[in-house]
Amino acid sequence: MYDTAQLSGMHGMFAGFFQAVALAGTAGIGAAEVTRPLVRWLTAAGDALAPPLRLFDDQLRAGHAESSLSRAVESLRAAADRR
Numbered sequence: 001m002y003d004t005a006q007l008s009g010m011h012g013m014f015a016g017f018f019q020a021v022a023l024a025g026t027a028g029i030g031a032a033e034v035t036r037p038l039v040r041w042l043t044a045a046g047d048a049l050a051p052p053l054r055l056f057d058d059q060l061r062a063g064h065a066e067s068s069l070s071r072a073v074e075s076l077r078a079a080a081d082r083r
Contacts, residue, residue, distance in 0.1 A: 013042075 017038065024034040052072075059065075059072050 017035075020038060021031045021034055025031070055072050055075065059067065059075065062075075064071050
């Protein structure tokens with residue numbers, strides 16, 4: 001299941017990349033030119049995923065593995081209320 005999940009994510013990224021290259025190509029923008037900003041964006045997006053990943057890890061450690069995403073959101077609200 002882990003491999004399938006990884007491949008699903010990879011499939012989405014490749015599909016998005018090829019769509020971006022095709023769309024840019026209709027405006028005369030080459031694949032190399034559109035790839036540079038895409039790589040920068042993907043790197044930044046990966047950095048932006050670190051906080052939610054920590055949140056999900058905290059939820060797992062707290063025994064909420066079977067809970068929905070809304071449980072994680074509630075933990076954010078509780079943390080904000082403590083401030």
